[in-house]
Amino acid sequence: MDHASIDAAHAAHTLADPLRRRFYEYVAAADGDVSRGEAADALGVQRTLAAHHLDKLAEAGLLEVTRRKVNGREGPGSGRPAKLYRRADRELSLHLPPRDYELAARVLAEAVERHGAEEALHAAAREEGRRIGAAADPDAALPDLLRERGYEPEPAGGALRLRNCPFHSLARAFPPLACGLNLELLRGVLEGRGEDGARARMDPAEGRCCVTVSKNNED
Amino acid sequence: MSASTPASASAPDPATAPSPAGSPDSGTAPGAAPAHHLAQINLGLLKAPLDDPSMKGFTDQLEPVNALADRSPGFVWRLIEQGGSDATGLRPFGPNTIINFSVWRDVETLWDFTYRTDHLDLLRRRRTWFERMDGVLVALWWIPAGTIPTVEEAGRKLDLVREIGPSPEAFTLRTPFPPPASHPQHA
Numbered sequence: 389m390d391h392a393s394i395d396a397a398h399a400a401h402t403l404a405d406p407l408r409r410r411f412y413e414y415v416a417a418a419d420g421d422v423s424r425g426e427a428a429d430a431l432g433v434q435r436t437l438a439a440h441h442l443d444k445l446a447e448a449g450l451l452e453v454t455r456r457k458v459n460g461r462e463g464p465g466s467g468r469p470a471k472l473y474r475r476a477d478r479e480l481s482l483h484l485p486p487r488d489y490e491l492a493a494r495v496l497a498e499a500v501e502r503h504g505a506e507e508a509l510h511a512a513a514r515e516e517g518r519r520i521g522a523a524a525d526p527d528a529a530l531p532d533l534l535r536e537r538g539y540e541p542e543p544a545g546g547a548l549r550l551r552n553c554p555f556h557s558l559a560r561a562f563p564p565l566a567c568g569l570n571l572e573l574l575r576g577v578l579e580g581r582g583e584d585g586a587r588a589r590m591d592p593a594e595g596r597c598c599v600t601v602s603k604n605n606e607d
Numbered sequence: 608m609s610a611s612t613p614a615s616a617s618a619p620d621p622a623t624a625p626s627p628a629g630s631p632d633s634g635t636a637p638g639a640a641p642a643h644h645l646a647q648i649n650l651g652l653l654k655a656p657l658d659d660p661s662m663k664g665f666t667d668q669l670e671p672v673n674a675l676a677d678r679s680p681g682f683v684w685r686l687i688e689q690g691g692s693d694a695t696g697l698r699p700f701g702p703n704t705i706i707n708f709s710v711w712r713d714v715e716t717l718w719d720f721t722y723r724t725d726h727l728d729l730l731r732r733r734r735t736w737f738e739r740m741d742g743v744l745v746a747l748w749w750i751p752a753g754t755i756p757t758v759e760e761a762g763r764k765l766d767l768v769r770e771i772g773p774s775p776e777a778f779t780l781r782t783p784f785p786p787p788a789s790h791p792q793h794a
Contacts, residue, residue, distance in 0.1 A: 503739070504734055504738075504739025506731075506733070506734045507734055561781060562781075563721075563722035563727060563730070564722075564727060564730035564731045564733070567722075567727060567731060568731040571731070590725075590727060590728045590731065592722065592723045592724065592725075592727045592728075593723060594719065594723050598727065
């Protein structure tokens with residue numbers, strides 16, 4: 389608990405620098421590992437400054453570092469392996485004062501399952517989603533709204549694939565419940581925006597959210 | 608325990624005798640064959656007979672999802688009724704309780720099939736077709752690779768999870784245990 393709080397506080401402090409936060413967001417949104425050079429180019433800063441911020445983010449546990457030779461160069465003279473960065477899988481949450489909503493979520497999920505109350509859960513999630521969708525700026529693009537909600541949308545063949553599951557820990561412990569909740573929530577968000585909720589559908593695969601939002605009819 | 612989940616399986620009808628749906632993959636991967644495989648049983652109490660129109664959403668998915676299981680990484684075996692294509696006609700735990708009984712290479716491959724394929728959508732909608740059941744509906748346990756578990760064994764494993772909770776002898780996907788150590792008896 390104490391360690392987790394200190395880690396989270398450290399991470400929050402590390403992200404307080406606006407430029408560093410942009411580095412974090414760039415790496416988190418990237419599809420695959422990011423090199424120092426790529427990050428520097430993307431944010432229009434010098435490579436040494438990029439390296440400084442990326443390493444600070446890695447120190448705080450927000451990014452993971454791998455070393456790999458790039459450009460397929462091998463053998464003597466091919467240079468040192470490049471440092472590559474990706475978003476850490478580890479989850480950090482900061483609540484001040486300390487709160488443990490995840491424990492509460494697990495207990496509630498267990499109760500829903502024992503009681504067979506999935507239909508009530510789905511209905512409540514759908515309604516919550518509609519409120520979120522209706523309250524959002526109607527001119528905001530759907531990917532921006534999803535990003536605000538912790539998803540990491542990326543276009544995939546006209547559809548929107550979500551790279552992050554905002555309920556990851558719960559979804560590991562209670563997959564049908566958490567994914568069912570998530571699907572209904574997203575359908576509700578679409579409906580709250582006046583769109584067709586059926587565009588959100590289950591599409592589970594390793595390493596991403598279980599829901600895909602298919603192509604908008606107007607697109 | 609509700610009548611639908613008898614505490615112990617009665618002696619299985621000859622028709623319930625396991626018949627392999629696929630060739631066990633143990634021993635086919637030289638040097639990499641695991642010493643143990645993972646057996647799993649789960650029960651579902653039907654809300655209506657399988658031929659009832661309300662069950663169509665479930666029965667329509669049986670064939671594609673079973674086919675998906677059969678070709679999933681780590682799949683070893685599933686119970687199939689003689690002359691049938693699945694185990695839904697076998698009711699060793701009660702007239703309205705269908706069973707899903709299978710063997711997998713390990714916990715990871717079973718988890719991936721269960722929760723990372725179209726099978727997840729069936730689980731999400733299970734309340735449409737299945738009554739809530741009190742007690743334990745799932746049991747997993749390790750078996751020597753290359754063997755096929757029996758329905759009586761499955762009944763005992765379900766009892767064990769009911770009686771003492773998940774343990775190395777019988778457990779659940781949420782609380783798995785590693786396979787027994789397979790070190791040689793004599794050094």
